């Protein structure tokens with residue numbers, strides 16, 4: 001290592017020698033950087049998982065365009081009239097349109113606990129709108145009343161199912177259970193998982209939805225999903241629908257735009273997202289303070305030695321080079337355990353909350369580069385005192 | 397460039413203060429002196445009299461506030477950072493405390509004195525030069541030891557090797573023999589004198605050691621910041 005660095009730096013690897021000379025200080029420095037990394041990883045992970053959760057709520061269905069109430073979020077907006085479906089179908093670019101019903105349900109468990117579910121309802125014959133996680137075949141299975149598709153997160157809901165019944169679930173061998181006094185047959189599963197404020201999801205036909213979510217007035221719906229004719233331009237149709245539906249208090253957007261709006265609302269306006277954003281900021285800030293502290297301590301510990309180099313005629317950039325060498329080594333040595341611990345915490349947090357948390361290569365690279373940058377900046381700041389100082393002053 | 401007219405060091409009307417405002421105290425009063433080429437100049441005086449202050453001012457380790465210090469033909473007052481660095485590379489310093497780099501071996505510490513002149517010259521040659529001077533100073537068997545494995549006297553000899561290895565034009569030494577036994581101290585001073593004779597190296601040394609003072613070409617005494625004789 002010393003030899004390699006010697007070749008790389010074309011000078012004695014003083015930073016490396018200095019770091020390895022005092023193992024205790026090195027361990028403390030690396031632990032500090034690792035902790036700073038961990039902090040940032042956890043905060044970034046929480047934000048990423050929130051965005052992931054938003055994206056997941058759009059996966060059970062698909063559409064080219066979606067007509068929604070003015071709310072920026074998928075769930076919880078004002079209900080729309082069925083009339084909107086017919087107005088949409090009147091557009092020359094629209095091939096098909098179908099209502100999407102969305103709701104929440106509090107599911108009181110026999111144990112006394114209650115779970116919050118998000119519920120999707122869609123016409124079983126609307127196969128063109130089957131999503132990434134629900135196939136047209138699964139959708140068709142829901143034609144018989146009281147059939148539902150279970151979120152695989154149900155496995156984690158205590159006593160909701162047993163593993164064997166869950167695995168065998170099919171239209172022939174459905175898994176029967178009760179939700180709030182209604183008997184339902186689960187004939188298949190899809191994967192959505194829990195999110196912020198809910199524990200899992202149910203997918204069912206529009207008919208079953210009306211029965212299970214009784215407070216919903218018939219004739220109302222949450223969103224209108226639209227498929228375009230092959231030659232229709234999405235933006236043109238969106239513009240036309242917006243004009244045609246101007247009096248209806250609705251918005252027509254492409255599905256991509258809708259998801260982007262939802263994500264940006266959650267990140268910049270929704271209280272939870274803003275709090276997470278502040279968490280990221282604080283994580284980075286505390287991380288920076290730790291990194292600075294580590295390097296400033298190191299520079300202070302070698303003040304006399306650096307002063308001696310200055311007295312010998314070494315220029316400031318030579319000292320800066322040593323500090324950078326140390327900064328980069330510490331950054332890298334701290335990043336590795338920081339990232340590993342981060343991945344570990346993700347899996348623990350994921351298991352405990354059911355949230356989709358995981359380490360991504362992109363995030364790891366961003367944090368590594370950020371750590372390098374933070375270490376370099378801290379190193380520069382920590383050597384400021386050396387820069388202007390007279391060597392004789394530094395000995396004191 | 398060392399001018400033939402200029403002595404290595406010429407100090408004129410030098411004043412120096414520490415602190416500011418109420419607590420400002422004057423450490424050097426109107427000092428004037430010259431240091432001759434190839435000579436061993438001894439600076440002596442009671443503790444706190446300003447020896448280190450004067451030495452570091454002459455060695456461009458401290459900003460000149462008032463008066464003039466000409467070092468190797470260049471005025472230090474108002475000198476730029478770069479020209480001070482360039483000057484320091486032509487000097488050798490041996491400090492009161494040895495100030496060795498704790499994580500570098502005796503050889504590596506000595507090499508730092510050579511490498512300040514850049515990577516020019518091959519590494520093997522530099523290594524040999526470092527080994528040679530350590531040998532002369534009696535550190536041959538301990539050349540690859542870290543400072544923590546050396547005695548106080550040995551550490552001080554490494555610091556001397558580091559200062560001398562690059563053949564400096566002036567050596568500044570602040571009580572360099574304090575950590576050495578009497579014999580070793582005298583030996584080091586003889587070596588510095590030999591360098592003076594052979595290469596014209598000038599030495600300015602702070603010391604209380606009467607045996608060494610006997611070897612001086614010139615003695616400057618300072619009391620309460622004022623030169624008493626010179």
Ligand SMILES: Nc1ncnc2c1ncn2[C@@H]1O[C@H](COP(=O)(O)OP(=O)(O)OP(=O)(O)O)[C@@H](O)[C@H]1O
Pocket residue numbers: 396414415423441442443444445446447448449450
């Ligand atoms: N950085 C400083 N700040 C304030 N006062 C200082 C500073 N350095 C030295 N002094 C003061 O200047 C005076 C001269 O100090 P200096 O270190 O030059 O003495 P010295 O002759 O080298 O003493 P010693 O024999 O103890 O090494 C002393 O009164 C000292 O207290």
Ligand SMILES: [Mg+2]
Pocket residue numbers: 447448449492570
């Ligand atoms: Mg002194």
